[in-house]
Amino acid sequence: MEKKLKRVRGLVVNKYPYRESSDVIVLFTDEYGKIKAVAKGRRKPGSRLGAALENFCLSEIVLYLSRDRELQIVKEAQLLDPHGELTRNYKFLLGASYVSELLERGTEVFSPNRALLELALSSLKLIPEAVDLKKLLAAFLLKALSYLGHMPVLDRCVACGSREKLLYFSVEKGGVLCANCPKSADDSVMLGARGISELQRILKMPMDRLNRFKADSDLLFDLSVKFARHHLEIPDLFARKVDI
Ligand SMILES: [Zn+2]
Incomplete structure (x- = not known):
């Protein structure tokens, strides 16, 4: 050895x-x-x-x-x-603990992922100044999942491949569904065209420009937590945390 x-x-x-x-x-x-x-x-x-x-x-x-x-x-x-700014406020620490739990439980030892580390560092920096912590964490989770090989499909319907009328999102299917296909997933959630385009922009934009978006952060946060649990296959990920 x-x-x-x-x-x-x-x-x-x-x-x-x-x-x-x-x-x-x-x-x-x-x-x-x-x-x-x-x-x-x-x-x-x-x-x-x-x-x-x-x-x-x-x-x-x-x-x-x-x-x-x-x-x-x-x-x-x-x-x-x-x-150190994180210790000023319980909510900041709670937010930061989502970042650290994802890195701890969502990755294997000796699997380097510099993009994920840099994403985590920039997210920790932004938490104390975030206008909307849930939105920031949702963006962190969706980007982190992408860096871990689970990027949500957002440019075409995961059931039929159509690029038109994308309105729904399914965690289990890993992406969006069109107006014709909501029944192809048991868990499809209506996001609307605007919600889908917000999701697309959140995945493309750097973390420090997220405050421009007006997506429904409760829904986005809920979906991103479910997405992480399902695709990392860790059903109790973040389960011990109180609501943010
Ligand atoms: Zn479809």
Whole structure:
């Protein structure tokens, strides 16, 4: 088993107490995607591994890394950005926890996805200033699902292929349905032509330009959560969260 010293940039997406005084840190890194690493003695007073390994911190971490092991070992950690604004408000933290849960539960270890990491970082930055948090999270989820290979089909009916009169959306079928096909899915929801075109624009636009849209954010958020659960095959994803 080859163990190498590696320096990575990573977002802390979760941590768990481990043995007497250590923590297991779940990181989403630029080079390796999700990895889990032990921060030895982190819960002892005065540990050098304290601040840089809190949830939502972006840090530079030196690790002993071996792909054969489930748990890597943190040697050093240096804080790059604590995303401290998130701690100002419970709602911000709740919003951020959707981002981190998606990265933790929706990805496999050692599956790098830089686009997903950058999306997560820009979303965390935008949460404290979001006019409509549900819309921001819906956009994050739909974009994240796209980066994970589950892009919703929005330019043609998933049942008949028509590009005309696209009015409905089906989570289970993974995209839109035309005026003739709502019955081809049990879960089709009427979004209307305007709702569908908002969805198309949300997928194309960068996160920081989303405030221009006037889509029904409750409906969009609900659909995007269902879409993530269904296509990632994690029925209880976000299930333990209170309503946002
Ligand atoms: Zn159709």
